[in-house]
Amino acid sequence: MAMNDQTLLRYSRQIMLPEVDIEGQERLLAAHALVIGVGGLGSPVALYLAAAGIGRLTLADDDDVELSNLQRQIAHGEADLGTGKAESGARRIAEINQHCTVEVIPERLEGGVLERAIAEADVVLDCTDRFSSRFAINRACVAAGTPLVSGAAIRFSGQLAVFDLRRDDSPCYACLYGEDASDEALSCAESGVIAPLVGVIGTFQALEAVKILSAAGTPHQGLSTFDALNGQWRNFGLRKDPACSVCSSS
Numbered sequence: 063m064a065m066n067d068q069t070l071l072r073y074s075r076q077i078m079l080p081e082v083d084i085e086g087q088e089r090l091l092a093a094h095a096l097v098i099g100v101g102g103l104g105s106p107v108a109l110y111l112a113a114a115g116i117g118r119l120t121l122a123d124d125d126d127v128e129l130s131n132l133q134r135q136i137a138h139g140e141a142d143l144g145t146g147k148a149e150s151g152a153r154r155i156a157e158i159n160q161h162c163t164v165e166v167i168p169e170r171l172e173g174g175v176l177e178r179a180i181a182e183a184d185v186v187l188d189c190t191d192r193f194s195s196r197f198a199i200n201r202a203c204v205a206a207g208t209p210l211v212s213g214a215a216i217r218f219s220g221q222l223a224v225f226d227l228r229r230d231d232s233p234c235y236a237c238l239y240g241e242d243a244s245d246e247a248l249s250c251a252e253s254g255v256i257a258p259l260v261g262v263i264g265t266f267q268a269l270e271a272v273k274i275l276s277a278a279g280t281p282h283q284g285l286s287t288f289d290a291l292n293g294q295w296r297n298f299g300l301r302k303d304p305a306c307s308v309c310s311s312s
């Protein structure tokens with residue numbers, strides 16, 4: 063499918079990058095990203111993916127927008143209070159890029175619905191804040207061989223990891239955290255979070271997804287952590303755990 067003049071102009075600042083070029087933009091326009099959680103991380107993820115020209119986005123979230131969300135969940139505004147976050151995110155995307163096809167799933171993805179949604183996607187962005195959700199998403203991504211871009215932000219600490227599960231030698235989220243990890247450490251409702259931190263990490267997730275979908279560069283390796291209080295990033299190597307209960311070949 064050839065891009066018309068308007069489309070070429072809209073994405074011209076990306077197309078002029080030799081690592082993307084016309085072919086990379088065409089790959090983005092043909093791509094389908096699944097965004098699970100449209101909160102602090104999912105907001106910048108969804109907005110940047112739509113603006114960058116990802117052709118199809120699925121937004122999944124079972125929560126409604128609350129007043130305490132507006133401090134950091136920038137896809138939502140005061141007029142969206144009480145609306146489902148996935149629906150609210152889709153409305154904001156429609157204002158940014160009418161050509162982006164958005165599917166809304168206003169429920170917590172579980173079981174067969176989760177597996178099907180992940181199998182249909184070219185990349186999955188985990189923007190949830192529960193270990194139980196993260197492990198289920200990871201298992202489905204490993205089973206489907208779908209790349210997983212994982213982000214987390216709490217208090218002043220953020221982290222990002224990309225699991226390129228198209229590759230047999232890729233580690234998975236369960237290689238990093240055993241599946242017995244508890245949900246307590248993750249919740250912004252209980253622990254608090256400084257607002258722009260979710261933008262830093264969510265935008266990093268969006269960038270990695272755009273790279274994967276356009277085939278520009280190489281996916282992020284290992285685990286990156288960000289300490290916002292002193293502004294320092296660290297990167298840790300991450301290898302496939304041969305004893306991993308999820309991704310080790312049986």
Ligand SMILES: [Zn+2]
Pocket residue numbers: 233234235236237238302303306307308309310
């Ligand atoms: Zn694993």
